[in-house]
Amino acid sequence: MDTALHTADPALAALAAARPLLVDVRPAREVVAHLAAGGVCHAGPPIHPARMCAPMRAALGVAVAMEGLAEDPVAALALADAGLLRLCPNHDAGGVGPMSGVVTGSMPVLVARDDATGLTAWCPLNEGSGKVLRYGADDEEVVARLAWMRDVLGPSLAAALAQTGPLDLLELHAEALRQGDEAHHRTGAGTQLLHDLLAPALPDDVSAFVLDNHQFFLNVAMVSAKLALVCAEHRPGSSLVTAIARNGVEVGIKLSGTGARWFSGPAALPEPAALFDGFGPGDMNPDLGDSAIVEAYGLGALAIAASPLSAPSVGLDADDAAAITQRLRSIGAGEHPALRLGGPGADAPAILGVDARAVVRERVLPPVHTGIAHRRPGVGQIGGGVTHPPMEAFEAAVAALDAT
Template identity: 75%
Template sequence: MHTTLHADPAVAALAAAAPRLIDVRPAGEVVGELAAGGVSHAGPPIGSRAMCAPMRTALGVALAIEGRAPTAVAALALLDAGEIALHPNHDLGGVGPMSGAVTASMPVLVARDEATGRTAWCPLNEGSGKVLRYGADGPEVVQRLQWMRDVLGPALSHALAQHGPLDLLELQREALELGDECHHRTDAGSRLTHDALAPWLSAEVRRFILGNSQFFLNLAMVSAKLAMVCAEGVPGSSLVTVIARNGVEVGVQLSGTGAQWFTGPAAMPDPARLVEPYGTADMNPDLGDSAIVEVYGLGALALSASPLAAPSVGLTVDDAPQIMERLRRIAAAEHPTMRLREPQLMPALLGVDARAVVETGIRPPIHTGIAHREPGVGQIGGGVTHPPFEAFLEAVAALEGLPAEAARA
């Protein structure tokens, strides 16, 4: 373990964060930039013309649903002309999976840390297959998003008002015990969330959640993002607070360097488990904000908790012990309350230390869904990616007051 809770105030703040899901509201009621007509996306900043095809498609469809233009093509023309403001989700205090497209009317999960009052947000999960976040379009995608806006979001808001805030850490603790790693496998967490809110949900909404094993992913994402918000801005801290991918580049942020992005090229998943008939040439490079789960210490950093997650990303159960042993060398600390059960009961990892990444050369792995590189197809598998080492080099150099050239030397 590279540091302790007492050695770095950012790590202590991360350990103390207690995210609770308090509401589901339209994004425009939570984020001023979206209320003003902007749109947000996953990963570090990128111009609309430079985006990968799945992200461009997702933004065009989202803006058309928002009524900003009559068609997705027309919406993209406005975006390319600079007439619609474009923001990374992380810069607005939130996260979004895969393309991460968010507009004002989309319902978002709102989490709050009671001790600090800080908040974070994340859109709701659409399910798997042909969905907007993977760049799919068409009537079924649009109709599902409209139903989520008009029915699902208000229903969840009502249920939370009746139930009270959901303790997201407690849900994740239980999900780990039941075999989730809280990123690529979230079956148990989805069921636990359903069961907590079921008394106040309609049969239609309950069917949607029960039929969507990825529903809890977005709750884990908003929980991790909020924990990182609580840990950001500590001078000198090398705690990683963001890893995010836009399908072209991967961006990294540290607690001690604030909102500054350090980037490198997005990689292809390796290993990858693809569904028939797709091959490696069909894959889009690394995409999405969901790596925030690994930044917190779950997902790929909790592989030993979830034997069923391993084959879904191209690994085997036997890979877990060696992977976990390596990852302990870059972890910032041990989690104070979460436990992993295999090969023996042990504390979960907490956070990633960028200095340890640079010193060891071990990059944090990320469990990820794989989007087809062409729009309209959607998810074609799952795999493991690694953020670019040069981004960590430059981030640590900046933390130490060195020029970027020194990191690349």
């Protein structure tokens, strides 16, 4: 990575200058115009509901039924297949959602704001691991948890933030990295830090839910990364990647210099993968979710040097962590001015952004740390692994950039 070559890129400068603040938790319909109008959002690039993978379809059916837009999940999917539901990728509506990423109007979302620009981004709250909606689980326990999140968790977090005031997410990231997180598959330190800031204003049940959910900070990291990359959008000529998103069928990317256009290719299975006992490779759903926004920002799999302990959970060797991050610096757009990686034997700036031209030139794809959904609905999470977006998406994006 040659930072000097990129100092003139206004997209990279905007990314470096972004200072995401967590400012509120609100019902999604109060934040997202598409949802206020009765639409539904989902992870990844655009996809017709009939082509959605089974976990996403299950999540869509449950969420739409809970919204009162259909009598039950079966009727909800019939509406979707008939084209009677307005569907939109989260990214195209200004936000992100993990795994299936299905978001409806009543769901509480984290709201982040960049004070310098006034730009905002949003992300739903994290349900926890295992049998949860975002992995395609759809039983009564899942529905009850979502209702509690809507009625209790969201308003409680909003009230706590009203007392604390905005939380500086860069400061939280910096400390979480020092404590061994990489901000995607290992977020326990970030979760504890966030909890401790809000704890004096949280009811006991909400406090326990956050503490028991080591992935709670993932969605905070996602909204932070999304907002920073929103700040870097729409800079002519820039090959900075502003989105990597997966819907379980295709993976799409966006570049700053090509605006709202998606460039897509087929979603792959995780490789390597660390599966829970009782599951095998044939059970895995292909790459799914918007959480790769963390890697697009430069953390997650690109920051594994700070978090060797995250390696086994995605099928990697902890001893390889520092070398992995060093190799990935070849596709980084720059170095982060405020975040450092402090893993064993390492003290270096975090990578800042991904340069699509470098990806094509070096033939090195940005890896993504991910949870793995069972390919059948109703099961939920079955492990964690590493996935890669398709090279053809980067090649098409760079070709389009050159044609502008």
